[in-house]
Amino acid sequence: MLGNTDKRAIRSYGDVYGTHRAVEPRGALPQPAWRLDNDFTRIFRGEVLLTVEALNLDAASFLQMEREGDPAAIVLRTVAERGKQHNPVTGSGGMLLGRVVQIDPRGRPAGEALAVGDRVATLVSLSLTPLRVDRVRAVRPASAQMDVDGEAVLFASGACAKLPTDLSERLALAVLDVAGAAPQVARRVRPGTAVVVLGAGGKSGVLCVAEARRCGGPGACVVGVESSARAADELDALGLCDAVVAADARDALAVRAAVLAATGGREADATFSCVNVPDAELAAILVTRDRGAVYFFAMPTRFTAAALGAEGVGKDVDLFVGNGYAHGHADHTLALVRSMPAVRALFEKRYG
Amino acid sequence: MLGNTDKRAIRSYGDVYGTHRAVEPRGALPQPAWRLDNDFTRIFRGEVLLTVEALNLDAASFLQMEREGDPAAIVLRTVAERGKQHNPVTGSGGMLLGRVVQIDPRGRPAGEALAVGDRVATLVSLSLTPLRVDRVRAVRPASAQMDVDGEAVLFASGACAKLPTDLSERLALAVLDVAGAAPQVARRVRPGTAVVVLGAGGKSGVLCVAEARRCGGPGACVVGVESSARAADELDALGLCDAVVAADARDALAVRAAVLAATGGREADATFSCVNVPDAELAAILVTRDRGAVYFFAMPTRFTAAALGAEGVGKDVDLFVGNGYAHGHADHTLALVRSMPAVRALFEKRYG
Numbered sequence: 001m002l003g004n005t006d007k008r009a010i011r012s013y014g015d016v017y018g019t020h021r022a023v024e025p026r027g028a029l030p031q032p033a034w035r036l037d038n039d040f041t042r043i044f045r046g047e048v049l050l051t052v053e054a055l056n057l058d059a060a061s062f063l064q065m066e067r068e069g070d071p072a073a074i075v076l077r078t079v080a081e082r083g084k085q086h087n088p089v090t091g092s093g094g095m096l097l098g099r100v101v102q103i104d105p106r107g108r109p110a111g112e113a114l115a116v117g118d119r120v121a122t123l124v125s126l127s128l129t130p131l132r133v134d135r136v137r138a139v140r141p142a143s144a145q146m147d148v149d150g151e152a153v154l155f156a157s158g159a160c161a162k163l164p165t166d167l168s169e170r171l172a173l174a175v176l177d178v179a180g181a182a183p184q185v186a187r188r189v190r191p192g193t194a195v196v197v198l199g200a201g202g203k204s205g206v207l208c209v210a211e212a213r214r215c216g217g218p219g220a221c222v223v224g225v226e227s228s229a230r231a232a233d234e235l236d237a238l239g240l241c242d243a244v245v246a247a248d249a250r251d252a253l254a255v256r257a258a259v260l261a262a263t264g265g266r267e268a269d270a271t272f273s274c275v276n277v278p279d280a281e282l283a284a285i286l287v288t289r290d291r292g293a294v295y296f297f298a299m300p301t302r303f304t305a306a307a308l309g310a311e312g313v314g315k316d317v318d319l320f321v322g323n324g325y326a327h328g329h330a331d332h333t334l335a336l337v338r339s340m341p342a343v344r345a346l347f348e349k350r351y352g
Numbered sequence: 353m354l355g356n357t358d359k360r361a362i363r364s365y366g367d368v369y370g371t372h373r374a375v376e377p378r379g380a381l382p383q384p385a386w387r388l389d390n391d392f393t394r395i396f397r398g399e400v401l402l403t404v405e406a407l408n409l410d411a412a413s414f415l416q417m418e419r420e421g422d423p424a425a426i427v428l429r430t431v432a433e434r435g436k437q438h439n440p441v442t443g444s445g446g447m448l449l450g451r452v453v454q455i456d457p458r459g460r461p462a463g464e465a466l467a468v469g470d471r472v473a474t475l476v477s478l479s480l481t482p483l484r485v486d487r488v489r490a491v492r493p494a495s496a497q498m499d500v501d502g503e504a505v506l507f508a509s510g511a512c513a514k515l516p517t518d519l520s521e522r523l524a525l526a527v528l529d530v531a532g533a534a535p536q537v538a539r540r541v542r543p544g545t546a547v548v549v550l551g552a553g554g555k556s557g558v559l560c561v562a563e564a565r566r567c568g569g570p571g572a573c574v575v576g577v578e579s580s581a582r583a584a585d586e587l588d589a590l591g592l593c594d595a596v597v598a599a600d601a602r603d604a605l606a607v608r609a610a611v612l613a614a615t616g617g618r619e620a621d622a623t624f625s626c627v628n629v630p631d632a633e634l635a636a637i638l639v640t641r642d643r644g645a646v647y648f649f650a651m652p653t654r655f656t657a658a659a660l661g662a663e664g665v666g667k668d669v670d671l672f673v674g675n676g677y678a679h680g681h682a683d684h685t686l687a688l689v690r691s692m693p694a695v696r697a698l699f700e701k702r703y704g
């Protein structure tokens with residue numbers, strides 16, 4: 001094996017999406033592919049080689065592995081079999097923390113400020129990231145993280161973020177994990193907009209609320225819906241919501257009644273669903289006004305439940321799949337947290 | 353049992369969504385509910401009582417029942433058990449054809465022109481429509497239809513369409529089944545817009561192409577992608593596309609290459625996916641320009657594949673769940689078919 005900092009040969013070909021690393025089936029896109037080439041003795045056009053320090057798994061994947069057995073052993077097996085940490089049961093990945101070893105600049109984004117030695121977090125899923133894990137050094141169940149020794153590459157289309165020096169690493173990782181939500185809120189909310197956030201006390205929910213207030217100012221109406229009493233209290237204490245409603249987002253009619261009671265009967269212009277359980281589609285649809293917008297950031301959202309749910313109740317709203325990527329989303333969301341001391345303090349307490 | 357045209361007592365309560373008919377669990381919304389009250393000896397506030405003549409099942413549901421056994425017997429069993437034709441395996445419903453027996457106008461949409469005796473098709477799924485089936489008179493596998501004797505009710509929020517007299521019933525049903533797509537195209541396409549339609553030779557695909565040309569005129573660039581040679585030929589013969597590309601939408605890279613070859617390298621401003629197979633999410637994302645829009649009308653679309661797929665390739669596009677309902681969608685789509693003789697002729701040949 002090459003040492004961590006040894007230069008690797010660079011092949012002159014390779015595409016921005018990483019199809020050159022797909023082994024099974026050959027030439028596929030790396031996420032749907034079963035197995036990726038994780039031989040890093042050479043890299044390809046546009047790739048960034050990273051040493052890997054930690055894997056930040058998604059909570060659902062970690063829980064599944066705990067139920068199945070020893071998460072460390074299962075990760076080693078998955079990565080050996082697939083060349084990536086793509087949980088075959090949940091279908092999900094996570095992100096990783098590492099340091100840049102080598103960069104081939106051809107085809108990479110213009111203006112990218114990335115240098116050898118930078119500590120970075122990847123912003124694309126581990127389910128499409130070629131990875132080799134040599135050893136698991138520690139498992140941290142509370143944060144679904146593992147410290148590992150290994151290597152990985154990022155393709156030219158794969159976003160990553162330099163870790164900021166003014167925030168703790170754990171806080172930065174927690175924020176970057178949900179960086180896609182706030183930029184979408186910023187595109188939609190203006191003074192006067194009525195906003196409802198479902199799952200508003202969770203990580204992405206709080207960021208949506210904060211961004212809605214930042215963009216909408218005192219003239220926006222921001223209602224947070226949260227089922228956990230503790231999270232609802234913490235959200236309320238931020239002073240960002242016009243009302244915090246305690247309701248279970250799976251009970252669409254109760255949510256609608258509670259929201260309308262809080263707003264004096266006004267439906268939302270834009271609703272953001274950050275609920276981490278299934279069956280919350282109808283609540284988001286029912287609190288939104290005719291021709292309003294519903295953004296689903298929650299991964300348990302079911303496509304058919306959203307499409308047929310709106311049809312079933314005759315609601316002409318725009319339904320959005322929350323895109324995990326937006327231009328500048330990492331910097332945008334880190335800046336949001338820096339600009340809101342109360343949000344930053346809450347996140348440091350929870351995730352720092 | 354009451355005769356078909358006997359007046360039923362009307363209860364003074366009932367909500368627009370039909371929660372008053374949910375028996376298991378009580379008070380739920382009717383789609384997620386396991387069982388609905390299909391006792392039509394009385395109706396509730398805002399309901400329309402229909403005699404049912406035919407069930408128009410979705411193709412996936414019909415196929416599942418054929419594999420399991422006798423579709424007629426299975427429908428009778430499902431409706432007896434659940435009070436609605438909600439296939440417990442596929443989770444899907446269909447629509448029905450019937451005649452209005454009685455209307456309670458309280459809470460119904462303003463300006464609704466619906467009268468006793470009208471022949472109508474329901475535009476909300478059978479998976480949320482209280483239904484009683486007394487007898488199956490005929491099964492027509494080719495069109496996934498059953499002629500039945502029975503009754504049903506529509507809630508105040510449930511859309512239906514009067515069957516037009518100038519189109520054959522089968523053609524009207526086929527068009528109404530996918531009425532939601534064209535109005536969304538009309539909201540998005542203008543002269544100059546570059547449009548890609550995936551699955552463009554199918555029913556909703558052809559309607560998307562037709563609407564894109566109607567709204568975009570000769571100045572729009574409309575590319576249809578279709579994997580079936582026969583459907584591609586039929587689409588091409590309509591003369592509505594700037595280019596018809598033969599490609600399998602599951603091969604995202606091949607689709608992207610073929611579309612860019614046809615447009616001289618221009619990506620789509622708006623892409624509409626009407627592909628009736630899974631794993632077509634990435635093709636739609638990859639052919640769309642930065643900050644463009646992708647509408648998924650295809651029911652096999654997976655939420656996570658769309659959200660994580662765009663993130664994985666770093667594409668900042670707006671991803672839409674195709675809402676099956678839009679204001680005036682039935683009239684809109686019927687008018688589109690009437691205004692395009694070639695489309696009408698093709699649909700009469702296929703579905704009439």
